[in-house]
Amino acid sequence: MVSLTPRAERLLKALIEQYIADGLPVGSRTLVKQAGLEFSPATVRNIMSDLEELGLIRSPHTSAGRVPTERGYRFFVNTLLAVKPLNTEDVASLEDRFLADQDPQQLIESVSGLLSQVTRLAGVVRVPRRAGAGFLQLDFLRLSASRVLVILVTQDGQVMNRVIHPKRPYSPAELQQAANVFNSAYAGRSLEEVRRSLVAALQRDSEDMQNILRSAVEMAHQVFAGEERGESPLYVSGESNLFAFPELSDTEKLRRLFDAFTAKQDLLHLLDQSMVSQGVQIFIGAESGYEALESCSVVTAPYEVDGQIVGTVGVIGPKRMSYDRVISIVDVTARLLSGALSHGQPS
Amino acid sequence: MVSLTPRAERLLKALIEQYIADGLPVGSRTLVKQAGLEFSPATVRNIMSDLEELGLIRSPHTSAGRVPTERGYRFFVNTLLAVKPLNTEDVASLEDRFLADQDPQQLIESVSGLLSQVTRLAGVVRVPRRAGAGFLQLDFLRLSASRVLVILVTQDGQVMNRVIHPKRPYSPAELQQAANVFNSAYAGRSLEEVRRSLVAALQRDSEDMQNILRSAVEMAHQVFAGEERGESPLYVSGESNLFAFPELSDTEKLRRLFDAFTAKQDLLHLLDQSMVSQGVQIFIGAESGYEALESCSVVTAPYEVDGQIVGTVGVIGPKRMSYDRVISIVDVTARLLSGALSHGQPS
DNA sequence: CCTGGCACTCGGAAAGCGGGAGTGCTAAGA
DNA sequence: TCTTAGCACTCCCGCTTTCCGAGTGCCAGG
Structure with a gap:
């Protein structure tokens, strides 16, 4: 250099x-x-x-x-840049915001709003890829003859659900039994393991498989399929804060930027990228590698659950931003979030 | 006139x-x-x-x-305006889009995206207030000593969940029992009924109430409280389509508009308003009564589940929009959605 | 009651014109 | 050798001026 x-x-x-x-x-x-x-x-x-x-x-x-x-x-x-640590009252006011919500899912969502409010820029949060979480329980609920609700719960309290249409009707008892078999087979394994195992089970010659279990596997597989193809786990808040910056007021740039916010694809990649290393990362302009972000800077920091990096929080603004302030805020927020997620509740 | x-x-x-x-x-x-x-x-x-x-x-x-x-x-x-009915291939292409997703919740969400794509404007969807739906089942899942996951399922397959922190730890067996009591007491009633009944039960002298059931009631009440204060059931898509219109390119107006999209409050009111009457409704400029929408028009239509209006779909664009096209699209979309939600699956 | 004609108005684009902020260069001083 | 004052030069910005054309309102003749 x-x-x-x-x-x-x-x-x-x-x-x-x-x-x-x-x-x-x-x-x-x-x-x-x-x-x-x-x-x-x-x-x-x-x-x-x-x-x-x-x-x-x-x-x-x-x-x-x-x-x-x-x-x-x-x-x-x-x-x-001398990153000045946030003064204590700022930290305290951030901490306050973390007590309000207890549900981890909601907490994570709310953080993007929090970031956008205190930085007056756009806040983003990448929520954990659920596939890594531990499998806790699967439930089948019969809604009607042709519709079954599958509910999958992970050990960290996240719930995914999906309505499926099995090929033949099942009685509640059958469903219950299928769920039991499934749960005892997979309890405590990670979702990724479960998934791999499911794929194997489906490819294996399944003639001798009990019909009901086979359905269970198929149902659960559908859940994973739904997971796979998206519902992109990314929250963006405070986009409209960016209107305030004249250097972004070119309509075409703005449009690109907002398209990126809704398409989410690029942002996802960028945030995933920043999950590999610890601590605050900064992407200035074209460094991010995405055209839509070329007049922006992105400041990110991964957060952890019990020592394991699971997601990223970040802030998007014009290249001309108060890096010292933003960096501290993102850093502290990531730490606070990690803390809030790692040990149950404070009280 | x-x-x-x-x-x-x-x-x-x-x-x-x-x-x-x-x-x-x-x-x-x-x-x-x-x-x-x-x-x-x-x-x-x-x-x-x-x-x-x-x-x-x-x-x-x-x-x-x-x-x-x-x-x-x-x-x-x-x-x-002679609203020309959509030609059949347009209708068919819309219908196609409804087959892809089966899960009602997801289907409803996807409709706002659908509307924004085919109209090249912003699409909005007001999702049903869950309080009206029928209660199907409640589950308590123990995540850790201090955290219990409450899962509430309605008869139309919607799932709400929430992590709560009970005052004392419960064993899985206790939780199971509590859920059983709860489920047998309330199965099939509407959420609103359940809610009222809960409030009454909580106000009644509860000394003689079994501790575990009381907790169940409290937990469920917390779920409702979470429902009550928000998670505003409104989806907006394709906001960035509005950048294309020069009459909206005034930065200040745009900011207002996008703030309204994220605050959602005004939009919610407007869409609720349009739930009272049947068929397409049109709000031109200031008619909506909201400043942020004063250079926009909003076209809405309510949709139903089994004859009952439960929500609204709509489109937001500049006052200068192809009303005939937009009206037909919104109308057909609402009908298709009603159809898709009312009777299980087509095949 | 319709229509061509005509004077008039006004916004918008192009052109012209300081003023000012800022630069690069040079030459003198430390 | 480095710093600094001085100076000519450049170029953007905001201002006015000009000009053009689209569109109007009105009037008088069919």
Whole structure:
């Protein structure tokens, strides 16, 4: 990576902070005044020129000030940024928000709203892939002759359900029996294991399989199929906060961005990506690799249940965002969420 | 209501259709050419002048063409619009979309996406208030010493669940027993009845109540409380389609609109309002009574389960929308949805 | 009552015009 | 060698001006 003189670093830092604050290209004169530098605008211009050669800043046009490039932001967050820990009352106010909801599913959902409110940007939450969770219980409930409700419960209290239409009617007793067989066979295994086992069972010659169990397997398989093809476990909140930023007000960009929010595909990939490593991750502009996000930055942090990373929380905003604040908030939120999910309830 | 000469009606109809088509104020000359009228621009101007006095159209400024006012649109949809029934292949393609999903809950959710796709506007769906549905079964599942998962199933196959934290630990056997008592007491009653009965039971002196049943009641009550305060049963899709309309591209309006989409409160009220009467309803601009929707029109139709209105589907777009097309689509969709929900599965 | 004609109005695009902010360069001073 | 003041230059931005054309309202003749 590039190395800069201390002075140049100081200058770059001041410039980026200024630009983050008001979004206007910043020139040498204003920079000197604003940052209280002890050297003259001319000197600043020289240094700026160097920074521009290094690709850290650029001028939008000949006679405007400079704005940070993506490389500039990257350098800024990598080496210039002192992430100030959130002051205690901020942390406390965040903590308060975590006590309100007890249901883990709801809690997780609410976090995206929480993030968007305190950062005034868009908040996202990637909820755990259920396939990894432990299987607890399966229930078959007869709704009518042709419709059976399958309810699948995981050990962490998540519930999936699905109405299926079996090929022949079953009596409640049969259904009960099927569920029992199923539950005793798979109790405590992970959903992924259950799934693999099911696939194997279905491929095996099943002539000698009891009809009822076979149905149970088929039903459960349908549940997994439904899981598989989507209901994408991703929540986005506060999208409309992004209207406030003039650099995003180009209608076409906005449309792309909102399409990405609803399509969710790209966001999912991005958040999954950030699940592999621990701690806060930052994607600046094109770094995310998705066109729709190219004028945005994304700050993410994975959260855990009992030491195991299961999902990601994050914030999406313009590249010009208060990284220090956002980073702390995302970090603390991920920690708090991990805590809230790991040990039952506080009281 | 105002009455117009046949010629004026024809003119107004042509004008509005033209304006709907391209969104430009339409002048006398273009109107004559476009609509193939057999009288001259001057005559058209005279008639337009009359229409303007009646408040059906207006000029944005002295020398632009005319655009419809809200009254104009209203008159248009009330008396000028011949809702052409959808041609059969369109209906068929809609029907196809209803076969894919079988789970009623999922089906209902998917309809908003369907509507937004075929109209290229925003689709909304108000899902049934679950309180009216019939109670089928309650289950208590022990997740840990301090956490119990409550699962409540209605007769139409909807599942609600919630994790609660009882004051003292219960054994699986106790939970099972509690569920049994509860289920035999309330099987088949409507949720509303169950709820009322619960409240009464809780108020009654409960000293002599078995501790376990009391807990069951409390748990179930918590489930209802969760139901009560929200999880607003409303789906919106295709919001980003609205970016395409220049008349909505004012950032401030857009922000308001999207805030309304996420707050949902106003939309809920509006859709509830349209549940009271049968058939398609149309709210043009300020008619909806909500500021955020003042440059939009909303077309809604209630849907039923077994003859009973339970929810509403609808479309939100600019006032300048193809009412005939949208009305048919919303109408057919509501009917198809009613059909799909009323009798099990087709095959 | 319709229609062609005509003067008029007004918005919007293009063009012109400072002013100002900011730059790069140069030359002098530390 | 580095800093700084000075200066010419550039180019955006906001302002006005101009011009064009679409559209109107009105009038007078069919």
